Amino acid sequence: MDRIRLVGGNELNGEIAISGAKNAALPLMIASLLSDEPLVLHNVPRLADVKQLERILENHGVDIAVHGRRRGEEEGVGQRMTFHAADIVDTTAPYDLVSKMRASFWVIGPLLARCHEARVSLPGGCAIGTRPVDLFLYGLKELGAEIDIDEGYVVARAPKGGLVGATVTFPKVSVGATHTILMAATLARGITVIENAAQEPEITNVAECLVAMGAKISGIGTRTLTVEGVEKLHGATVEVIPDRIETGTFAMAAAMTGGDVLLKGARPEHLQSALDVLARTGTTLTSEANGLRVHRNGNGIRPVDVDTDPFPGFPTDLQAQFMALMTMSDGVSQIRETIFENRYMHVAELARFGADISVNGQVATITGKPQLKGAQVMATDLRASVSLVIAGLAAKGETVVNRIYHLDRGFERLEDKLSRCGAEIERLAG
Numbered sequence: 001m002d003r004i005r006l007v008g009g010n011e012l013n014g015e016i017a018i019s020g021a022k023n024a025a026l027p028l029m030i031a032s033l034l035s036d037e038p039l040v041l042h043n044v045p046r047l048a049d050v051k052q053l054e055r056i057l058e059n060h061g062v063d064i065a066v067h068g069r070r071r072g073e074e075e076g077v078g079q080r081m082t083f084h085a086a087d088i089v090d091t092t093a094p095y096d097l098v099s100k101m102r103a104s105f106w107v108i109g110p111l112l113a114r115c116h117e118a119r120v121s122l123p124g125g126c127a128i129g130t131r132p133v134d135l136f137l138y139g140l141k142e143l144g145a146e147i148d149i150d151e152g153y154v155v156a157r158a159p160k161g162g163l164v165g166a167t168v169t170f171p172k173v174s175v176g177a178t179h180t181i182l183m184a185a186t187l188a189r190g191i192t193v194i195e196n197a198a199q200e201p202e203i204t205n206v207a208e209c210l211v212a213m214g215a216k217i218s219g220i221g222t223r224t225l226t227v228e229g230v231e232k233l234h235g236a237t238v239e240v241i242p243d244r245i246e247t248g249t250f251a252m253a254a255a256m257t258g259g260d261v262l263l264k265g266a267r268p269e270h271l272q273s274a275l276d277v278l279a280r281t282g283t284t285l286t287s288e289a290n291g292l293r294v295h296r297n298g299n300g301i302r303p304v305d306v307d308t309d310p311f312p313g314f315p316t317d318l319q320a321q322f323m324a325l326m327t328m329s330d331g332v333s334q335i336r337e338t339i340f341e342n343r344y345m346h347v348a349e350l351a352r353f354g355a356d357i358s359v360n361g362q363v364a365t366i367t368g369k370p371q372l373k374g375a376q377v378m379a380t381d382l383r384a385s386v387s388l389v390i391a392g393l394a395a396k397g398e399t400v401v402n403r404i405y406h407l408d409r410g411f412e413r414l415e416d417k418l419s420r421c422g423a424e425i426e427r428l429a430g
């Protein structure tokens with residue numbers, strides 16, 4: 001299993017190109033199931049999760065083409081891919097494919113809408129809590145689906161003539177359930193109103209893609225989405241938004257090591273709450289025409305308290321990285337994780353660097369130290385893994401991060417991007 005070795009202590013200086021967002025690319029790829037015409041996606045990141053979803057879509061009969069880099073295009077530019085679901089040949093998403101990744105469960109929406117049936121294994125994904133699917137099932141039932149759970153599979157059937165529009169009021173904000181019901185509703189008969197919808201930028205990216213495919217959606221970017229079902233969707237060409245979690249991760253890395261980094265292509269408005277928090281730590285953030293500049297000189301890191309929340313709040317996917325930063329603050333800070341009940345797996349690993357963190361229920365209390373020391377650590381889930389890399393970049397001496405396959409699910413060319421900015425970091429194969 002590959003590992004990452006790094007020697008901490010170097011400032012980060014230079015430019016990092018932000019990749020396409022994993023959490024937008026995945027549902028956009030899934031949206032291709034809704035039409036028999038090709039969906040072309042630009043800026044798709046090269047990630048293990050994208051590869052895994054390709055396998056799942058191919059199993060349903062989707063033809064996938066990756067187009068080569070064009071002359072004059074920068075190396076490392078996102079992939080341009082075509083997804084053509086001319087015929088859905090199989091409406092089952094099997095356990096061995098779906099169990100590796102949470103988002104693969106979302107195929108249930110388009111399959112049910114277009115083929116009127118779906119058999120999808122209960123999902124996997126990062127082990128950060130129980131992650132139930134009750135909100136998906138509630139929403140699909142409201143649209144008229146009949147649902148059974150059979151040997152670990154959700155078996156869903158639409159009524160004769162297909163799904164029927166309805167009002168779906170989520171008792172809790174869910175990104176995945178919003179994506180799924182939104183996609184399903186585009187081909188349902190009549191009007192669907194999704195109340196208490198997630199407002200994450202990735203939802204907007206998908207909603208705008210669906211509109212480009214001929215869907216009728218209003219309220220995009222708000223808590224209430226209204227969808228007027230249409231008979232058919234057509235092909236479209238859509239760009240994946242830049243990854244706000246990758247942006248925030250590198251911003252926190254630069255805040256921790258010090259230095260001056262331009263995050264090229266970043267969209268600050270997609271992570272304003274996280275940037276506001278970073279500014280309060282004493283980091284200077286400047287929006288520039290081609291991205292976001294992050295700068296911290298030798299000043300200390302001020303402690304800041306944070307609660308995670310659905311968008312536009314502070315993202316849970318940046319909680320671990322922010323905790324890493326707080327381990328070297330000038331005082332005591334508290335983080336309250338409100339989205340997932342078990343997203344503190346990195347705490348025990350950060351302690352190996354000498355970090356002082358205690359957890360009581362939802363709240364982690366971090367007492368900052370002037371210096372961390374490099375250590376052997378184990379990556380536990382995607383964002384936890386990168387928090388260990390950030391800690392290692394600032395720690396004195398050598399760090400080895402084991403089990404980095406989690407990182408490859410969500411960070412494109414991480415070592416390359418960091419080493420170009422002066423980090424001493426390498427991948428050890430095997």
Ligand SMILES: CC(=O)N[C@H]1[C@@H](OP(=O)(O)OP(=O)(O)OC[C@H]2O[C@@H](n3ccc(=O)[nH]c3=O)[C@H](O)[C@@H]2O)O[C@H](CO)[C@@H](O)[C@@H]1O
Nearest residue numbers: 023103131132133134135136173174175176316317339340
């Ligand atoms: C691939 C992808 O985009 N993953 C993101 C997505 O995950 P994901 O879509 O899985 O997260 P949700 O927004 O659905 O989860 C939010 C909360 O709702 C709960 N819940 C969810 C569904 C359900 O049926 N019942 C239920 O109780 C979850 O357990 C969690 O406590 O949003 C999360 C919250 O921003 C991010 O951390 C993940 O990176």
Ligand SMILES: C=C(OP(=O)(O)O)C(=O)O
Nearest residue numbers: 102103125126317382383
């Ligand atoms: C939790 C994440 O991914 P997933 O929902 O696929 O587990 C993530 O992207 O941080």
